[in-house]
Amino acid sequence: MILASLVAVHCGLAWQGIGTTAAQAAGWLIDPLPTGSLLRMPVVGDLASFDPALLLPVLPKLVTYVVVAVIVQILYVVSAELDLRRAFNVDRVFVASGFANLLGSLFGSPVMGFDRTSTLLLHNIGGGRWLGRWLTLAAMAFLLVFGAGILALLPRPLAGGALVALGLGHLTNLALAGRAFLRWEIAIALVVCAATALFGATAGFLVGVVMAMLIFAVQYAQIPAVRRSLSGAERRSSVIRAPDTAERLRVAVARTRIYALQGYLFFLNAQAVHARAAAEAADLRVLILDFRDCVGLDSSALVAFRKIGLLAEQRGFDVLLAHLGPTVLRQVARSRLTANGRIRIRDTLDAALREAEATLLSEAGSAGAGEVAHFARHMTDQLADRLSCAVGPADFAPYLTVRDLAAGETLMRQGAVADALYFLERGTISIEMALAGRPNLRLRTTTAGTVIGEIALVQGGRRTATALAESPCRVVGIDRATLARMERERPDLALLFQRFLLLELAGKVVDTNRLLKAELQ
Known part of the structure; x- marks a missing residue:
């Protein structure tokens, strides 16, 4: 269809006796493009006069572009995999793009990368087969060596029609995918489009990332930080005791609670742990926080645990932290969370349970050891x-x-x-x-x-x-x-x-x- 349209327009212009310049002025052909080779030989000697200090003002922008480019490239590759129903080697795609950029920059080429639209278009017209690949490479090499002036022969209606077709394809895909979007995802897409139109693609992308992170934080906070809560009667230590002592303990351990924490703790879900402890504080003697399934926490979560320590001091119960990972252990040490003596660290849940049971037995009048x-x-x-x-x-x-x-x-x-x-x-x-x-x-x-x-x-x-x-x-x-x-x-x-x-x-x-x-x- 493209080749037939190209031939038809030029045959019509020739039949009417309209030359290339007149056709461009009349809007039948696209505007003239620079003539001559697009190759630029590398000028290595000019590098000695480059001032590295010039990079400092634009360094944050460069880093932002790199981060955005990497994420966009990954999204493009994954999207193309789904559309073409085949798996790509992402590492090879990145290596090829990086090699092309390094080689092309020596000859004046702009930064290039994996593009979803051109990849799908090339695949749809047969460029995915060996003949299509070689024809594409040959056409690109020809333009590179002999210049892009020949593109001035491209009919403007044909170029406009191609752009309209691509745009309609994008809108169709967005409309079809939009049926599966959540409302907040549609809202993010609209805000990103508005930010892109007003401030550029990079700013729009960063706005979308920030909004997605905020929504993720709110959604993640809906996952309960306390995976399960057990009483001391449901989860006992590994200590085997005499029947009469065990009976005394069976009554007392109801005042022990074990919270098995999960996920990453931050200001939203950590506050829920404090709220739960506050609701049960009247019946507590020992609260054990099991961090075995906790992948980490931030400084705002430590504020919530300090509030639990203050609550323990006011209500007269102990807080034992078990299974702290190395990173969390360092955070707790730096925050001086255990300074008031009510919060203590134990290596394992069993060690915390043994201490809790010993405390309860001692207060119940048991002779203990x-x-x-x-x-x-x-x-x-x-x-x-x-x-x-x-x-x-x-x-x-x-x-x-x-x-x-x-x-x-x-x-x-x-x-x-x-x-x-x-x-x-x-x-x-x-x-x-x-x-x-x-x-x-x-x-x-x-x-x-x-x-x-x-x-x-x-x-x-x-x-x-x-x-x-x-x-x-x-x-x-x-x-x-x-x-x-x-x-x-x-x-x-x-x-x-x-x-x-x-x-x-x-x-x-x-x-x-x-x-x-x-x-x-």
């Missing part, structure tokens, strides 16, 4: 309460062995033969698992009145973890050989003991299920 529990009495109490069986401590005394441990001493080691059960009468023991190439993983902590290694007594095998005394401890044990002797000498007592083991195992299964449920919420 100094508690003493006797195995025989504990077992007989359990059997009497749950199974209505009357047995005395003296019945089990012949089958028990007592062992004292110093702080740091090993009760049982990972990989050793598992053949005994232990009851902790005094002190604290940590259960750790050794992992190849990593620090030991702390599984749980046991306090006085708890059983350790009951599975080993039933199943045997090898120890799956190491038990270390954190403080001076006293443990009472019974091994498989002694249990076999009890089964021979006192089968009734052995049956009760095995039922006691079932109760202990069932209790730990319930605790494990509770922890899993809390983690999967």
Whole structure:
């Protein structure tokens, strides 16, 4: 159609006897263009007279152009991929554009780049095939070497018609895409168009970026910063306690709240965390903020956390920050967020929970680390309460062995033969698992009145973890050989003991299920 129109116009001009100059004056052909080669040989010697200080006033504008150009190029490439239904190598496109600009600048060429409109037009007329590519390169080389004067033979109606067709194509595409736009996106598009018409393309683009960022901030603030909120009863620490102590704690931990934070925290969503804490402050003793899923925060979010610290000081509760990343940790340190003593930092959520539970037990009158529990009495109490069986401590005394441990001493080691059960009468023991190439993983902590290694007594095998005394401890044990002797000498007592083991195992299964449920919420 283009070639046919070109031939038809010039045939008509020739038939009417109208020359090129008269046709241009009459508006049939476009205005004359400069003649001669477009090539400009590089003038390297003039670079010595260039003053770098001249760049300083326009440096911000240059940086802005570079940023805008990069973003626009990416958008153009992605848009062309969708229209042409094929994938482009963005890196190759950028390298090719950069190489063309460096080479072209030596010969006076303006800055060029990937253009969506010309790419689609070239593809639609066959330029995407090998013949089209070579014809295009040949035409560009011809114009470069011999000049653009030949373009003066292009009919003005043909050039205008091409521009009108391109414009109508853009409007059609915008109208079709506009049906899927949100109202605020349409508003941004109109504002960008107005800014572009008044101040230029770069200013319009920057106006659109600023507006999109503001709207994104407002929309992002709608995502709750608190991903989930749990009470201390729903999410307990890894410390295993005696039944009576656990019962006292079960009532007290309702005053602990855990907020699992998420995303990036800034002035809008961080204020929501403060508002939630303020609403629950009357029933709080410990507030734990878990930053595990928080990717970062800004200084305005720290203002919200300082307000939480002030609230904690006024209402008498503690705030524990857990799982802080290195960057957030440095921000908190520089802001002196922990200066009032109410806000403290702990490495993990479990460490924060252990501290919260210790605080609640201390205020509830528990003896804490100094508690003493006797195995025989504990077992007989359990059997009497749950199974209505009357047995005395003296019945089990012949089958028990007592062992004292110093702080740091090993009760049982990972990989050793598992053949005994232990009851902790005094002190604290940590259960750790050794992992190849990593620090030991702390599984749980046991306090006085708890059983350790009951599975080993039933199943045997090898120890799956190491038990270390954190403080001076006293443990009472019974091994498989002694249990076999009890089964021979006192089968009734052995049956009760095995039922006691079932109760202990069932209790730990319930605790494990509770922890899993809390983690999967």
